[in-house]
Each structure stands twice: as C-alpha cells, then as structure tokens.
Amino acid sequence: MISIRPVLPHEWPTYRDLRLQALQDSPDAFGSTFAAESQRTDENWAARIAAAHASGNDRPFFAVNGDVVCGLVWCKLSAAEPGVADIYQMWVDPAARGLGAGGALLKAALDWATSVAVRRVGLGVTLADSPAMRLYQAHGFQPVGAPEPLREGSSLMSQGMQRQLSA
Template identity: 40%
Template sequence: MQTISVRVLDVPDWALYRAVRLAALADAPTAFASTLARELAFPEDRWRERLAGRNQFVAEDGGEVCGLIGVVPADPGVAELVSLWVRPAARGRGVGDLLVREVLRWARDHDVPTVRLWVAEGNEPAERLYTRHDFQRTGTVQPVRAGADALEFAMTRSVRVDEAG
C-alpha cells in the first residue's frame, strides 16, 4: 500500500471528477440522491460548475484515485458533507476516515461550526464511519430522492476550533 493522500479538485480536474463520480454512482446506486443516468447526461460545463461551487476532495493511493468527498456551504454556520465514496478495493484501509477528517478540517478552517450529512437507511458501514467521527442522528428522515421508496437520515456534528485536524 502506498501512502494515501487527499487533495482538493480544481475546475480543470472536471474530467477526473466526472469519472470518479460516475464510478461511485455505478457502484452504489442507492447511496446517492442522484442517479448514474442523470449524471451521465451532464455536459462539461455542469461538471465545471460543480467544482466551482463546492470543495471536492479525492483520496489517492500511488496516483490512483481511491475515494471522493465533498463539502458544500449550506445554511448559515452549516456545511454539508456530500458524495463520500471509497473505491471497493480501497475499503477497510482508512480512506473514508481520511476523507471525513478533511471535511472536518475544512469546516474548522472556514469557521463553520456544524457539519451535516445524509445517510441512506441500511448503509451501516457509512453510519459506523460517521459515528466514529462523532456524528449523531438528528431524527430527520427524508426520501433519498424524489419518487424513491428508500429513505435517508440526517446526522450532524459540531466542529470545535481547538480540534486537531
């Protein structure tokens, strides 16, 4: 195993972002609020806009992308952790933990005191990951996407300024 590193994607990285996001949607179609078919139709400018409007990070192992996560400013004082995915071959190696810590570091560095996320019901590995990082269920539940029977629940976590990143 190489040393896993995390970096932010910039707008010129749109094709890499597209490839990884589509791989995530293909691998875990019930875990996301979007669908592979929907995002396959996105033109280049839509991918570029997404990278301009959020902080999207990738984890890399030996130059190969092994994970993805994003953080989007939401309500005042709240950021949403979005689009976490770890390539199946990289699961169980701490990639998810590394990516979550990056989002928490971003929130701390940008003085955002609360991070919120949504987890599809039945996705126990994701819930365990978030619980390890002190996220707690809020009691709010909603459909994963319009017209879907699957539900997702909200989790939040406070970010402390004195917290180590």
C-alpha cells in the same frame, strides 16, 4: 498510502469519472442517480469544479492511493445558515475500501469546515447498518430529524446526521 487533496479545476474529467463510477457502484447511497448525472455535458462538469474552486464555499476532495484517485467527498457551506456546512458525494472505490480512505476524506472535510469557522456539519446517509453509517457515527455524527425518502420514488430512507465542531 492514502493521501487527500482538493480537486483542482483542470481535474474535472477525473471528478466526472469518479462521480459516475460512484453512482454506478453505490446507487442506493446517493440522492442523485447515474441516469441523471450522466446526462451532464463536459462543460457542465468543468463549470461545476471551476465554480467550487473559485467560490471558497465548496471544497471537493480526492482520496489518492499511490497515484490512483480512489475516493471523493464534497463539503459545501450552507447558503441559508451561516456557520453550517454539508457533506455530499462521499464514496470510496471498492478496491481501496478498508485502507482508511473514508476516514481520511471525512477528516479532510471536517478540517476544512473548521478552518472556515463552521460550527456544525450535516450530511444524509442511507438508513442501514452500513460501513458509511458506522464511519459517520465513529466521527461523532448523531442522527437528527426523522428519516426521509432517499429520493423521489425510492423505498430507501435517508437519515440526516450532524456533528458540532469546536469553536
């Protein structure tokens, strides 16, 4: 049974480990890389989660299968556009794929965004016929804008997508 819960400040080592695992497992799914993220100090990882928890503008969530953390999503309010949030770092451990963790994580992020009066949620996804793309489309996300390179030096393209939320 998959459950979703916010990441708590003392759980930064679990967050770090899961984030690095995600970058190794799915390097073509993220704008960042394992090489870049693995250089962060423990203090930086801890500060990242503490700041998210304290700010009220960020909400990282874990998916948990039994007592094993198996997925991650981060929803962040836009500093530039009131009423807008973005989803980042969405990933589910291969051992938990097919159990509904991705949909549950996405629902938790959208529910949180709704609870803080967000009207539009955006994200970027590697342009491909992939489970991630199908998940976002199934949850009402639509392509917006032209695809852009996933990151500097990459031949892969990222498609921006957005979904309007009820007021």
